[in-house]
Amino acid sequence: MTVTRVMGALKAVTGRGDVPQHIASSKSLLLYNRSIFSPKDCHRFNILCSKLHMTAPISLEGAYQAPRDLLMISLVLVLLKLLFLGSNEPESGVQGCFCRHSRWIWISAPSPPLIEALSGSNKRCSHRLVEFQPTVVPIGLNDAYKPCFLGPVYMLFLEVLVISKNLTCTSDDLRGLAGFMNGLESAFNGWHVNSSSLSCCNWEGITCDLSSGRIVRLELPKKRLTGSLSDSISDLDQLKTLNISHNLLKGPIPVSFFHLSNLEVVDFSGNNFNGVLPVSIHLPALRVLDISDNSFVGSLPSGLCVNSSRIQVLIFDLNHFNGVIPHGFQNCNFLEHLSMASNFLTGVIPGFLLMLPRLRELSLQNNMFTAINEIGNSSQLVRLDVSHNRIFGKIPDFFHNFPNLSYFSVRSNNMSGEIPLSLSNSQIISYIDLKNNSLTGPIDFNCSMMVNLISLDLGSNKFSGRLPANLASCHKLKVLNVARNKLLTGQIPESFKNFESLSYLSLSNCSFNNLSKALKILQHCSNLTVLVLTMNFYDEQLPFDDDLQFKELKALVIANCRLTGSIPLWLTHSTHLQLLDLSWNELTGTIPAYLGDFKFLFHLDLSNNSLSGEIPKNLTQLQSLVSRDFSFEQLSMDFPFFGFKYKMSGKLLALQYNQLARFPPRLDLSSNLLTGPILFEFGNLKMLLVLDLKHNKLSGTIPGSLSGMRNLETLDLSHNRLTGSIPPSLVNLSFLSKFSIAYNNLTGVIPYGGQFITFSISSFEGNPGLCGEYFVKCHKNEDQLQANLSSKDNDVHIIRLLAVIGFATGFFISVITLLIVPILIIDGFKAGKELAGLGKEVTSNVERKKGKKSGKKLPQERMKEILKLLVTAHSRSFLDG
Template structure:
């Protein structure tokens, strides 16, 4: 190298030599690294199974009902040749030469879990989730010294958890969604002091929360949801030092502990919904300064909302629906700055909607349905710029026109449910200039509203669900409804609408070919849709997208025909046209509604026959043409064998196998060629094949056979 203090005297040759040396060193290091990596890879690929591991895997395989793809066993005499570290789902530690991870989720495995897993004594992770394994859990699994993670969720394991547990390294145990029973294992945290996740949900566990769980000082997530655990929710469980999520919903708890400590908790999510908790909700939320999610719906809670909850700074999701809370709704929105979802439905709250609720500026979903609320929608609600879902159904609110004018200022409003309010008021007319740019679902049902369907609804270009049923609306069904590109659910039943059905309804794109996509603002908010049933009862849906694609115009005074173009609505599930004054025949083209499940044309003035083409509707489960003027033979085959006589009663001219007896001349009446073409394509094909075969045989007998005989004579 050039060590001169005067670089300019270093020759170019010396500098070039130095560069070559550096390059050679770099190449040598690269070669060595590549060689080392290759050797490690070869070692890992050729790593033979430890005898204990192979014994454990053999027993594991013998417990299954079918082999695992990629697992190949050699003869027992040559165990050293088995490279199980290359098998699917297996990870080995190269330095130890032992299996440390066995992970086979979602492999459709069935059978029992063998006790031979005890031979896998260096196992750190064991994951067999989402399979079909059954039987008891082996005791030996709960005595593996190095085991850190166990996931056996979503299988069919039954019986009880082992009584003794010795898993000193355990951090995660998930046995959710199985058929396990008995009490929760009391020794888990005593022997597994560093456990972070315990998930017992979706089983049949009984008893109470073990007192020994107080030792779970490292526990961050505990789920015992959807079991039969009862008793009191202990206070120590709420104050475990590292617990962040506690899921106790869908059990049989009856109360919170009477003694609540003053220790601050790190809980972020607490769910005690669907239990049997009664009495007042404890005023203990000051203990949970970080809580974001609290759900206690579907219990027997009463009294008022405790101050420590109504002043919670970090709460974002609050669900107290389906209880017996009473008094006024008193929330301090100046403190609840992070509240985004508020569900107080199905309680006994009274008074008016508080105007200060609008100061909860981040609110996206509000449900106060089925309470004793009165008055009007506060003017301040126009400031709820984030509001997406709003339901006040089954209350006693008034002044529909003003309510709509206020809420149209909420630019993100997507779902609006006004069912069973504003009794006998008039649906705002076209002069209201109402505009809801983002609205996708509008429900103003069972309000006995008067007036007609206004033209301002035409501006709801994003509308997917419209329900104005059980009102006293008059006039015609507007043709513009057929122009809604996204509408898949329309219910105008039980009104006094008249005139013909607009043919534009047969052009609803979402019922022809378009797939519907709606982002749910609050998936567990429910509201009621009223159907035209004899009892007048409603159906509850938890999500808008759980509504079946439907057209319901029943219970009106509509006249005219059933349009043949309804057959284009291939995605429609239900078509209700009963209890009207419709006339004409039932179009045979309705067989094009290949996803239809319900057809109701009862109580009209329809004539003609029931088209035999309807037997093609393989999903049809309910069908009624009762009380019309139909004649002829009831089609047989398909779903028609399953329909009761009440589906056809009130039509003296109808007959069928299980209905009125048909006369012989009706049964023997030849079908028209068009009917043959429509109904018997297979028979038509057989006739053509038979005719062709006969023609071919005739040609052979008249031409080919005499030729052969003549040739024979000449040869003779």
Template sequence: MSNFESPIEGWELNAPANCCNWLGVVCDSSSSLGLSDGPSSSGRVVELVLASKMHAGNLSDSIGKLDQLRFLNLSHNLLESTLPESLLHLPNLQVLDLSYNEFSGPVPKSANQPSLRVFNISKNSFSGSLPVWLCTNSTLIQVLNLALNHFSDVIPPGLGNCGSMQNLSLATNNLTGGISEDIFTLGQLVQLNVQENSFSGPLGSGIGNLTELIRLDISANEFSGSIPDVFQNMKKLQFFIAQTNGFAGSIPSSLSNLPPLKFLNLNNHSLTGTIILNCSAMSGLVSLDLGSNNFRGPFPENLPDFQKLKSVNLARNKFTTPIPQSFKNFSSLAYLSISNSSLSNVSSALGILQHCSNLTVLVLTLNYFDEELPGDASLSFPKLKVLIMANSRLGGSMPKWLRGCTRLQLLDLSWNRLGGTTPSWIGDFQSLFYVDLSKNSFVGEIPKEITGLPALIHRNMSIMEPSPDFPFFWKKNKTSGVFRYTQFTSFPSTVDLGGNSLNGSIWPEFGNLKMFTLNLSYNNLSGSIPSSLARHRL
């Protein structure tokens, strides 16, 4: 490792003469390796682990001399330049992990590693064609991770030679064309991740041949046409993540009746028809995302029959009926987003959804236009942590039932027509770190109690994040148009009361809050800006 920019800890000049005693080095005796080219007690390096040490520099060609090396892990460092060809000619190497470095250039085509089982070069800057030639002489590979690089062009034929492949990740590159047909011959494949490329055209029906698949992620590509109706034999598939492509047509029957499925994400397509899912067949479904499509027709009434379903996103579709009464029995529901879905009768919706005993996140934005937000104090959402009912021109005042949402952490009622005074009990929420009441018609003074919100002082959050595939919404931003928060913890601590008719002065106590954003603009406030706010973003 002489090409490293700084000495390796434990490998200094005063280190033991025997390298087998150095940090990160494991040796076996020549006799245990069946070698006769040296003393039986002499050690040969079989493992080299120098991960997460902030090492910089490049790899020397001399690494090829470690011909008994079985395991090499140099991940999570700052290594750069191209790979030495000798590294890919180690005959006994079984695991090679160079992930999370800064290597670049093409992978040498002369690779010959007949013992290789794991090849991980993800999160680097490798470029050129996808190195399918690895499968020519390394047919025993089980894990091939080439994600987060700059590989380009179509997938050349060759990956089918790795008949033992179980985990293949080509995600986040610049690959084009379609998924090569020989990938569909990898009968032992358990995970296939090809998201965030530029794959296009129809998804090949050969995908149905991968009967051992547990996870399939084809999201953020340019696939088009219908989703092939070939899932009936994929009896182990638990995760199908396909958001942000160009699929059209309806959900295929073999997919909507697939028993093992737990996570189904078909967000952001042009899918049409009514939503029909077989709850008796898909009894294990946990997360359902059908948002941003062209589904029309009645709101699906049978979702409460999915007894494990926790996360539902049906936003940006066109429903012809309101939230059904059956949702009163939706006890597993924790996260619900149905924004921009042509819904009406907000009083009925809240009256029904309050019976969802585990509801934690509720997003109803861009619905119920020009209706009155019910203020009935008897409404109860005891576990609610996130409530977003923005951009709906809702009338009324600050609803009294909100006071009972004692676990509330994020509240957005912006861009409505709510009026009256802002109640002092807004300061009673122990966990509220984000409150947006902007673009309404609130009057009176800013309640001083809002300056004492504990979560804005300590930022102690406890939101359990939704599943990784649960999307959020586009939030308006005055300067850049829109931006997207993908997780609730990414929201900055905020008090936004701008665009109302508030009067009086600005409380100096706002300076005690560890806020990222305080917006009091476009009101009728008077007096000077307190000096305690100098360190805050206004």
């Protein structure tokens, strides 16, 4: 904003517009207070000093910049001052006095700039850092003149001029920027380092100091920069902040960079930088260093906190650092956040890390640590995460030394023994994650003490005994997972009726019994949204009555329990259901039509039961699977745990319960006794990813409308009684990666093109009447039928094949290219003899199709070899097997 515009704004409000020449010509941001209140104003209220006035400017020096909205704040102050002078009575509680000439400065600002107050003779009278409050604050008080007001002070800030002129770059900074640009592989738009203009302070990502004009901030995150970091970056010797995170930069960091003495904040995260960090890093002003998600190797810099002793944040995640944590880190006395997750660090987690006086967060997960030092005493530690390591032994009983610890995770280690008393009696802790260890003994928590516990994950251990009744006394507990503790027995405690805060509960793969009683108790958990009871309650009956009501339930999983009965009527009350899994039981009866009325249901698994009858038409009207506007990302299905689905023999079938954010929209009715046709209306389910109807008794034809399921990735109709031909429109399912119509009574020509070219012979076997390009050879009249169905000549077949290549990986692209291009090109690239031979056969086959009599017939066995190179498309389904 120019001086003229600022002056115009102030003149409109105050009626004054003159500004001293020495201020108008300044390059700094200035606050100028020419006069506070006139004697006339003071006489009017008898509360204001008569000649408060200042002749010198207040300058915001150095890198401490005025906030962007300072002009607005100043104008508001002026307006409020005018309103105040226009009132009839002084503010209640304000007492007045008469003051002599004083040198006070009043200012209001939301951040603490460094204020340099100068007297009328231009001598410094005060120089200190002031933390401003929202009200007016006095600066530079003279001892000879005490404050002359009692109570609140308002609007003494009459005129504020904000004057900003374009700053120019120094030659050093321009040289540094030119070198930085030279290191990039492409120019950055908006920078003109080769022009005669020196106004680089206006370039994107650059901030200059207001007094010196030197560059102090270089911030270019997420700009898709490529190349490397130039050694010329050291020419920006006044740089305080450097943020080039989340780009595509590579290579080592120049050694000269580690000698920028003014650098305070460095963010290199999310690039491809590599190399070894120097042992000693000479960045004395450094406070924040984030080099996460790169490819750095070697040991951690042992001398980091020797020369950068005031560092507060260190983030080394997602690199390739190895070795032990060096002793030099014990000098990081100002460190508040230390994260070294996802590296290759080894040895013992040292006790000196747990002794750092200001450390609040310590994240060491996904490394190769083998032990944790039992010494620890940090009053500030809030978060401790050592999950996914190789730590042996007992959990240290040292939690009484961490009075502010609220998060503790030792998930996926080799911990043994019982839960330490200092942990099970912690009053502060909120999140405990002990999952996937070998912990033993009873589950014993003093919930009368643990008043802040929110999440407790004890899954996949060896806990024994009964589920403690006092868990319901943890009144804030929302997440409870005790899954995969086979030695937990008995019934659900009656006290769980009082579990009002409980939202997520997984009891899967334990040895609990009495399902009917468990459901009657758990229905009183008024906030329960996720209930997983898989692999319990064996050979019991699923309660059918309408008495149960789980009104807030969003996910219900009672799978692999060998339950008898039918799909219960009480589910009609769970209108918010998004996921329902009753698979691998012995349920009978029909699929109730009311399931199609659940407007949020997107994952339904009723497979491996004995359900009979026809598929209800209502299932083809599930709103969440029909509407394109439905957003799965917005579903609140953030399961904090998962379970496993097994075959009845106990053999692992698949990792069935991942985090629900990864759950696909799925309709699985396989392995039942369903009859009738495949409904035409299935084509309406545009959002469906998996449709599995295999191993039933379905009859009729495959409707061509299934091509309307344009997002479908898995379609399995095998082992039914289907007749007719395969609709050619199915080749339009562009995302289809798993397909099977095996073992039906289908006839005719297998459609050619699209994803069908990637499916193996096993997808079509068991249908004697089928023939096709890569299957049983069709007769001549069927060849003509194939030509009519495709409405394309042989050249179009090649185009379709090229389109399929677009969905393959780079490896497949290379193989397919070798197969379809002329042999001359194959020889030019010196391909292997075997691939060249296959390529010749394909070429000969294509020529034969065009009517040329030369070229031998492509044997089916040879085509199988080609299919082995093309088939193996990866599925986006969450099923592993």
